[in-house]
Amino acid sequence: MVRRDLTSRYKGSIIGPAWAIITPAVMIVIFTVIFSGIFGARFGAEGGHLSFALYLFCGLLPWIAFSDGIQRSTSSLTDNVNLVKRVVFPTEALPVNLALSAITQQMLGTVVVLVGALILEHAIRPTVLLLPVLLIPQFLATVGFGWLMASLGVFIRDMPQFNQLALTAWMYLTPIFYPENIIPQKYQWMVNLNPMAPLIRSYRRILLEGKAPDWRGLGATMIFAIVCFALGYWWFERTKKAFADVL
Secondary structure: OHHHHHHHHOOOOOOHHHHHHHHHHHHHHHHHHHHHHHOOOOOOOOOOHHHHHHHHHHHHHHHHHHHHHHHHHHOOOOOOHHHHOOOOOOOOHHHHHHHHHHHHHHHHHHHHHHHHHHHHHOOOOHHHHHHHHHHHHHHHHHHHHHHHHHHHHHHOOOHHHHHHHHHHHHHHHOOOOOOHHHOOHHHHHHHHHOOHHHHHHHHHHHHHHOOOOOHHHHHHHHHHHHHHHHHHHHHHHHHHHHHHHHO
């Protein structure tokens, strides 16, 4: 299902799967010009525009995978009515499929990050081997939210629009486009309560800085992910019997 989703998503387009790299690349150029060029933001004391773009790309990739998995899961049941009405088909597999598809595309972008790090810093950090540790909570949270949103999307047809607004707000409240050290002290509590902030921070630490993840923050993210996974599955199983009738 993941392979079919990846091939059908760009079927008929001229550029094809390259859009998975081009889209975030264009966003990176825009935000690098705004934050690094105009406002002079830097990741690290000696970082330049290219370093800023690399840090930005590294933080943007997991967020795109996370938000894309959730957003597409919201309409996964309404887009596959023929599968939902088949009693033998496990409908809970649809959001899982989309989460895995999004992470697969993230891994393609991660290769680009590593190549960029090799060009700029002439080294690939051995801490990259800790990447699966970060993918686990990300996957659990994406699937958990995906199950919840897929179910709500059946009964509330405005959920895709609501999700788009909520995820956009969450993205700008997460230190992706700007370094954490420029956040005023009075707003630091928002970063401390944001479960995605330690995850983004840890991606940058293991891929670009050669440091261990933020274990303490990552522990809080893991708890958040497990709660999302359990709650999403519970709600999905509780409501799945009504899907066929509503659709």
